[in-house]
Amino acid sequence: MILPFLALFCVGLCAGQGYIRDEPLPRPSIHAWPSSVVPTHGNVTLRCSTPTRGVNFVLRRGRITVASSLSPESPKGLAEFHLTDLQNSHSGEYTCDYYRRKRPNVRSPPSDVLLLLVTGYLPKPSLQAHQRGNVTAGQNVILQCQQPRHGIESNVFALLKKGTSTPIKIQSLEGQKTDFYLHNVTVCDTGDYSCVYYQTRAPFWASEPSDPLAIWVTDExxxxxxxxxxxxxxxxxxxxxxxxxxxxxxxxxGRNTLSRAALSKMTKSSHSSKKAEDVVTDASPATKSYSPALDKGSQVSRAGEPYEVMYAELDTKALSEGISSRVKQPLEACVYSALKT
The missing domain is CATH 1.10.287 (Helix Hairpins)
Known part of the structure; x- marks a missing residue:
């Protein structure tokens, strides 16, 4: 009984080890920066990444191994492959995969295919928009890409947008022109667009990009x-x-009104002052009336004063009789006397 049990245990253990060794790894991703459509003599960086750490990456063009990341500089599951001074020979379909640096050496499945195009080997196409001027959000935009008459037929057209790493639309059509439809556009669709056409098989010739076409989308x-x-x-x-x-x-x-009121008040006060002066002037004859006789005591006291002084006495009779009687009174009734030292 013990021997059959040990035999079954060893079989299960070996089967478990085989299962661990055959466990698949996550598929990596591949991206091109700044773009997968690059002009001749340009540079591009192909980035491969995976959530698995401690791996080595391999970059392939078709079935050909282009480069490997064997250095321990990819602990975060990221590798970058720099391609410089690009020529048409660099065009093609790229993939990447990876394997663990430690046992078991399980290899991952390949990434999705990235088509790298080196432009400038076919004549430039033209790009036109059916709508002119600004476009309102929610509308549909049609962009027509047309290759020259002497260009080759049966190609694939790609619509490019500045700032994106891959073509935003790819259409295969037999002919020399195609229409790209942008449905229900938003403000995010604002940008500079261009188009190219290229061969889908080796040698993957690609045209020079069209002149850029600016699309401006406004939100109502x-x-x-x-x-x-x-x-x-x-x-x-x-x-x-x-x-x-x-x-x-x-x-x-208000200031003008106050100024006028003050001026009016001053005018009335002036008039009142003039009237008072007139009254005093009218009453001055009474103040200038003097008694014809002076007592001797007052004369003696005045005689001792060192300066020449003029004295006057009021005519009380004239004051009691009033203004009418004073008007009729002869001037001789007022006697003025002057005493000198």
């Missing part, structure tokens, strides 16, 4: 918000300006 909602914001700011500025002008006008009007 954002435009309305900006307009409302602008109008609101303008209204606030006008309101503040009108308020300041109104306050300034009220201040000037």
């Amino acid at each position: 909602t954002e435009s309305s918000k900006r307009k409302r914001k602008t109008l609101g700011t303008t209204a606030i500025i006008l309101t503040v300006t009108c308020t300041v002008i109104s306050l300034l006008a009220a201040f000037l009007i």
Whole structure:
């Protein structure tokens, strides 16, 4: 009983080890930077990555091994392959895979295919848009790419956008032109577009890119918000300006009113002063009336004063009789006397 049990245990252990050794690894990814469509004599970096750490990468073009990352500089599951001074011979379909540096040496499945195109070996196409000017978000945009008349037929057209690493659209059509449809565009579709056509098999000749075509997509909602914001700011500025002008006008009007009131008050005071002076002037004859006789005591005291002084006495009778009697009174009734030292 013990021998059959040990035999079964060894068989299970060997089967388990085989299962571990045959366990597949995650598929890696491959990307080109800055783009998979590169001009002649340009440079490109192919990046291979995987979530598995401690691996070595292998870059392949078709079935040909181009480069390997055998250095221990990829602990995070990332490798970069730099291709410089590109020629048409660099064009082709690239993949990458990896394997563990430690046992078991399991190899991963290959990545998706990345087509690297080196442009400039076929005549330049043209790119036109059916719509002109700005495009509103939500609309459809049609871009037509057309190759020259003397170009080769039965090619694949690719629509490129500046800032993207791969063509955003690829269409295969027998003929010399094709239409690219951009459905329900958004603000993110704003950018510079171009197109190329190329061969899908070796030697993978590719044309020079077309002249760039700018597409500008505007959002009506954002435009309305900006307009409302602008109008609101303008209204606030006008309101503040009108308020300041109104306050300034009220201040000037009030100041002018106070100035006129003060001037009127001063005029009335001047008139009152003149009237008072007139009254005093009218009453001056009474103050200038003197008694015809002076007592001797006062004369003696005045005689001792060192300066020449003129004295006068009031005519009390004239004051009691009033203004009418004083008008009729002869001038001889007022006696003026002057005493000198």
